[in-house]
Amino acid sequence: MAADTSVTPDVWFSWNDVDVEADPAEEAALAPTGLLFDETLRDGLQAPNVTNPRLAQKLRIVDHMVRCGIRAADLGFPGSDPAAAKECLEIARHVAGRRHPLAIGYAGRTHPADIHAICEIAQQAQLPVDAYVFIGVSPIRQYVEEWDVTSIERTIRAAVRSCDREGVTFVLVLEDTVRCTPEVLSRVYDVAIDTGVGRLCLCDTVGAALPGGTAALIRWTRRYFAGRGHAMALEWHGHNDRGLALANSLTALSLGCARVHGTILGVGERTGNASLDQLVLNRALDGAAGYDLMALREYAEYAEEVLGVPIPQNHPALGADVFKTSAGVHASAILKAHEKGDTLLKDAVYSSVPAALFGREQDVLVDEASGANNVRYWLTTHGFDSADDAVVKAVLEKAKAGRGPLTDAQIRQIIATAP
Numbered sequence: 456m457a458a459d460t461s462v463t464p465d466v467w468f469s470w471n472d473v474d475v476e477a478d479p480a481e482e483a484a485l486a487p488t489g490l491l492f493d494e495t496l497r498d499g500l501q502a503p504n505v506t507n508p509r510l511a512q513k514l515r516i517v518d519h520m521v522r523c524g525i526r527a528a529d530l531g532f533p534g535s536d537p538a539a540a541k542e543c544l545e546i547a548r549h550v551a552g553r554r555h556p557l558a559i560g561y562a563g564r565t566h567p568a569d570i571h572a573i574c575e576i577a578q579q580a581q582l583p584v585d586a587y588v589f590i591g592v593s594p595i596r597q598y599v600e601e602w603d604v605t606s607i608e609r610t611i612r613a614a615v616r617s618c619d620r621e622g623v624t625f626v627l628v629l630e631d632t633v634r635c636t637p638e639v640l641s642r643v644y645d646v647a648i649d650t651g652v653g654r655l656c657l658c659d660t661v662g663a664a665l666p667g668g669t670a671a672l673i674r675w676t677r678r679y680f681a682g683r684g685h686a687m688a689l690e691w692h693g694h695n696d697r698g699l700a701l702a703n704s705l706t707a708l709s710l711g712c713a714r715v716h717g718t719i720l721g722v723g724e725r726t727g728n729a730s731l732d733q734l735v736l737n738r739a740l741d742g743a744a745g746y747d748l749m750a751l752r753e754y755a756e757y758a759e760e761v762l763g764v765p766i767p768q769n770h771p772a773l774g775a776d777v778f779k780t781s782a783g784v785h786a787s788a789i790l791k792a793h794e795k796g797d798t799l800l801k802d803a804v805y806s807s808v809p810a811a812l813f814g815r816e817q818d819v820l821v822d823e824a825s826g827a828n829n830v831r832y833w834l835t836t837h838g839f840d841s842a843d844d845a846v847v848k849a850v851l852e853k854a855k856a857g858r859g860p861l862t863d864a865q866i867r868q869i870i871a872t873a874p
């Protein structure tokens with residue numbers, strides 16, 4: 456059924472429908488050097504059926520994120536209740552006590568009580584803290600909530616004053632930015648300029664953006680502030696409702712966003728947030744320094760355990776099946792690369808992600824779809840004579856007669872009984 460647009464056309468606005476032309480000279484200087492910002496302990500815990508970890512487990516999550524190279528994180532929502540405030544303070548003290556190189560943020564509404572809860576943590580933990588203060592701005596939110604732009608402007612001004620009084624860095628988080636009109640954003644941005652805001656987070660709150668829409672919004676926003684001589688660091692926060700959170704986040708990085716948000720394994724509300732582990736993977740493969748993919752694997756496996764979120768078998772880099780193949784042609788190429796004694800070559804011939812970076816190896820299965828080279832690869836990598844045609848034939852016959860791949864134990868039994 457077509458949407459009822461009788462309310463007002465602006466309600467259905469999307470930056471996906473806006474063309475903001477790229478300026479190659481301008482964008483050539485925008486190296487993707489932004490930090491990845493871990494939202495696991497804030498947005499990630501809003502996911503349905505995710506287990507809320509105990510405090511000790513949250514502290515270990517912080518340790519894991521730091522070890523894999525994360526240098527900024529949202530560590531909770533202290534204004535939600537006194538228990539949350541206490542936990543958030545303990546997490547901040549843990550970061551300080553471990554001397555973790557981690558920039559700390561906490562989320563809150565523009566409500567004075569939320570801001571005060573964040574400021575209390577900064578004062579008690581004696582740490583710099585960023586207050587990620589969010590407010591909805593899109594016409595669809597305004598229509599539903601019966602807000603107007605004037606009240607939004609007034610609320611932002613009051614929130615900035617509250618943070619300034621208590622010496623906490625204010626980050627303006629604009630919910631549903633990708634469905635907010637330029638007219639509304641112009642007024643909100645002018646308030647940010649007038650109040651001296653230096654950090655702005657653009658949000659794809661409902662996962663509505665296409666990469667082109669992400670680029671249009673970021674280009675338009677960057678030029679708006681540059682045209683007024685105001686230095687503004689941009690951040691990007693995206694959700695995965697259309698399956699495009701990773702693509703949008705990489706677009707945001709390429710266009711110079713200072714921080715790009717994500718959660719481990721992409722956990723989060725509805726279909727989840729941008730996958731932090733996939734962002735780390737792509738940054739590392741693109742040559743960014745400071746990321747440890749073995750530590751990333753350990754982080755994901757720990758998160759799987761304490762959040763109760765199984766890693767899908769085909770999850771990039773981390774799933775059980777991602778370095779497995781049973782196709783004969785693939786096995787043949789992997790075997791030839793293996794025989795050249797080059798691990799990187801073996802990892803690359805049928806994969807764009809090196810298994811060795813995650814402490815894993817190419818796993819060639821033997822099943823009904825396999826050929827002789829699948830068996831020879833198994834024999835070679837397990838210390839047997841791969842030139843023994845009788846063994847190869849016996850293993851293949853058994854594989855063709857079954858359903859699913861042979862186990863190592865089954866193959867060893869066939870070798871032991873082969874003529």
